[in-house]
Amino acid sequence: MANTPNDPVHDPNGGMPRLVEIMRRLRDPETGCPWDVEQTFATIAPYTIEEAYEVADAIEREAWDELKGELGDLLFQSVFHAQMAEEAGLFTFDEVADTMSDKMVARHPHVFGDESREKSADQQVADWETIKAAERADKLQDGVLDGVAVGLPALMRAVKLQKRAARVGFDWPDVGQVLDKVAEEAREVVEARDRLSPEALSEEIGDLLFVLANVARHLDVDPEAALRRANAKFTRRFEGIERRLAAMGKRPEDSDLAEMDALWEAEKAAERAG
Template structure:
């Protein structure tokens, strides 16, 4: 595609000796925080869509092309190799679309077949555990969800949601007990177990824990800004702020 090729050439020019000093200095390591930032900005823009999302997707695509160019300079692979690799993977993992596999009709069957094909791929042949392949660097909620999903695929899961709710209540009780005896280390451990159980609950409800928490944070921000706009925070009493908080809910 012409426009994509133009972007590739722009990055090459920026990295050239007569290009941009900042771009020339970048490495894969230095680009890590930028990639993470761009990813979160895309996630935020997905709620708005339109030109906002288009722009943020462009910034994310820039990271892909930029890092591929750095690897090409080291003789490892090019952006063309990246595109070819993902294209081949999509075709390989969709034999029900591009091949002769005809007994895959539902999303569940697609996911089962996807995992089966993945296990046979060379890049995954060294995986020994069902849980292998979940990056340690993922956000905590997302990593917990992915670990649970992998375990669930082999039947290690609650059969129904009431068991999950009971587990959440059990973890709350255990956390209360450690707080009561002022065991901070154990309380921290139990709090982690509670977070993990809540992620499990969100998974059984079919909702994304990151989305849930972000929605709660947005709601808190909106209500607190309401309180902030209607009183002097430094001099207001907790009762006054609490009344305004309840007022904001209306």
């Protein structure tokens, strides 16, 4: 379709139909964008993950002025995948939307069906898990851990695996026991660092991280979000070190650990005072 004044691509209020049409044209083998045309599900997937994290980052920073754009970027990823699927004869974007609508209606009988809404949030979560278990059974996913996506971030997947195992009783009843396991795994890392191969040491560190994720789960803390906050805090404080060094006419490479550690403590004290 040629670009005309009535072209839906140029309708500022075109909504979803406009976005779908833009994606269709970008993928047109003859008139589309060469880069977009040559992409595949596999090449686009990393961008999809990145955009999801950028949405989470905007929310974490409460950057509400950025969130609309980040959500748009993530939506575009869904449209991109759906367009490639339609070209391959797999499904359309409307079918993606209908599938999600069907799933939400089925999983909320207390809203869209005859079940009572008079139940606790915990009971709703339990009901949700029962429905999802039935869906997995329909897909012949009979194992307790079946359906936990391998491509999830490692910490997130660890928690999901632990939650699944806990449903059938494979779990420590008390967080104190999990903390004891953290100490045990940390000792094993210390003992292993000088005598094990890099591969074996990596396994020990993985065990420690897995148990730390379990601690977070027992304490109702999202370890992925907690680590993002820790990353943000480290970035903020290290940038403070750089500012303090710059005021002294220095760069980090001109300093040493003792000086930078003192400046780190000064940044911590300034944060607490603030």
